[in-house]
Amino acid sequence: MTATLLSDANQRLEKALQYVTIHEDAIERLKFPKASLTVSIPVRMDDGSLRVFQGYRVRYDDSRGPTKGGVRFHPSVTLDEVQSLAFWMTFKCAALSIPFGGAKGGITLNPKELSKFELERLSRGYIDLIADFIGPDIDIPAPDVYTNPMIMGWMMDQYSTIRRQITPAVVTGKPLTMGGSLGRETATAMGAFFTIQTLMPKYDRRPEETTVAVQGFGNAGSVIAELLFRAGYKVVAVSDSQGGVYAPEGLDIPSIRQFKESTRGIKAVYCKGTVCNSIDHEVLTNAELLELDVDILVPAALENQITGENAARIRAPFIFEVANGPITSAADQILEEKGIQVFPDILVNAGGVTVSYFEWVQNRCGYYWSLEEVNQRLKEKMTRETELIWVISHELSCSMRTAAYVHALKRLAEAIEAKGTRDDYTS
Template sequence: MFELAKQRLASVFKYIDVDEEVIERLSVAKRSIIASIPVRMDNGELKIFTGYRVQYDDTRGPTKGGIRYHPRVNLDEVTSLSFWMTVKCAVAGLPFGGAKGGVMVNPKELSRLELERLSRGYIRAFADIIGETRDIPAPDVYTNSTIMGWMADEYSVISRRQVPSVITGKPVHLGGSEGRESATGQGALHALNEYARRQGCQKSDTTIAVQGFGNVGYHFARLAKKEGYRIVALSDSQGAIYSSSGLNVEDVYTYKQQESKLASVYCDGTVCNMLDYETITNEELLTLDVDVLVLGALENQVSQLNAHQIKAKTILEIANGPVTPQADEVLEANGVNVIPDVLANSGGVIVSYFEWVQNRSGLYWEKAEVKAKLQKVMQKESNIIYDLALRHQCSLRTAAYIHGIERLAGAIDERGNRKYFKKQ
């Protein structure tokens, strides 16, 4: 997976001239650590979980990146994600490098007390390499604000002082930022809005299918529906639903919370009535004839095996790495534009940066101010990337990487390179 991630760089260097030392620096992670995390289970059994933390590059500032809990977490995946975070932070113009962490575990099999023990154990395992000016974790797949609150508390216990800025994505009452919960979905919507505006698209005529109805997918779909887009399909790990007339996103979410499954419903209070819809598979959702396909699940969902079946005109990546490099080639040849993850899902890390700033300054902003600041950053960076794509006649992904790599290259070069030192 990491080798696939690095393939993105090859096309970028066709358009910009960077020193070979930049390429060398960005080809390897600065630090990778694997730790065993012992957890006493509720039945008295001791289980050992494997945890990871990769700090990819800190040229532009302390590293930043989420922690995911998933059975398939491994070092290769975490390294890839930390690489993408490095580019993403540069694309957003944040004073951060990239990092990522994870634990190989199925969190659905743990009780809440076991989940807390695991989360605190993760911090104990990696406390020596994280810190508010060194590496700042955040939530990712199957982690949330509650887990971040436990982790921040554990770090404070270890360091014997309150350090709220060591973790972002915390509950608001524990130093979290207003607007953080919906930030990734909100940021993705800003990126789509700018793209749609430039393409002359009408929101009411734009159909959207969303793969992944977790926290990010839900907030994106909810906000997009509120702005007038037509959400026609939603999916989770169990399957997908489709209705050509559109789905009531809030009602579908309410029903899912109650029944643990998706259905097209209309809810009046706690009573939900079924509406007409089709049950389809996740694979079928990917091939729907819609204007925008939103990928909000896991990596490598669109590959060379199914890329030729994609009928959507535009793909919006709000998951990390859902389209492989080989699939990109097929999609580009077929005229499908991909709004890439390093831009589209950067809203989360942008508001995490806001949270970090608020924690360190002790001054906290209201939700409206956070939303306005997020919109300003997303609109600015989106339009820079869209302009770069037009100027270079390249894909949006390549344009995003050009933008991010130029900033990274500038920071690396300004510390000195071979050409500089040879001039002595």
């Protein structure tokens, strides 16, 4: 593999292979995506002009079931990035024992520059071009960076129009009225919260004595920040793409979320009703937030935020990856040498795909669960797999990331080897 991101992602696989014995056929199969699709999407803009956007969809591996993965709208989207994300999704689904393979999709654009009408035309045009590549038993898209339930609803509706039948199970993360699941919008953060709550007691860390910094105050980051705040953790810093705020005595996260929803900006505020007043705080960049002296660092933005260049300056003893791939393999080695515990994305942020699986199941059977039932099922699955990976880490004396890949790799190998290996065809 020559692609930079995918090559970097593959190094995690190579490290896990040092701790587990699987057939060479399975190793070879997992080195490459099964299928990649690149499309050009023409969109008639509101001013009458025509723009063409590049879109991608990658199905990495379907040994354990139909592939599953989000669709992101972002200027940095490339085929390399989408392939890497599909790779991570493959291992994430296996690590959580979800009967899906890994996939991912994306369109290269800045969605903030498009009107809602233009976004709808773009979303429907994307589905027009990939309709034969996806399906409830083939590949199921979901929300990701800068996509939301409304966009998923447009995609499901367009697919249903093409197939001439209502097909809610083709997409997850939809509006509730179109077959979405309760708890899906907060699932990534909720799953991360359950993981943190499972692991921190093992280090004798109590919430009220634990400081937290969250990079990325979007769909996942803002929710995990509030969940931790309400559980008693001291959230001292948060940031979005424009920068962040830091207050050593702690931030009022519900107020900051309220302020951002009304202004689209981040400011250290305390709100009472609709009135928000500024509190003392420091303004800092995303890069500065990563290097704060806090107990828990939560990268919840984009990939490659902690690299070989800045890893030595990271001071938080615990890092929970809510974003996909926020730490490079070069940084991993530095952080490990510093004694920093990294809890990997394929475990920590797996709540999203887990509840997407729940939504798919509900769509297929036509029976819908309560929020309490969804969250309880999510808690049970996240807690169980976190404990299993924790045990593997200690039995093999390896990092939690490597343990998670070992855990996933065993399940993937079993599925691939069940279809036959060289040993079955040679005497």
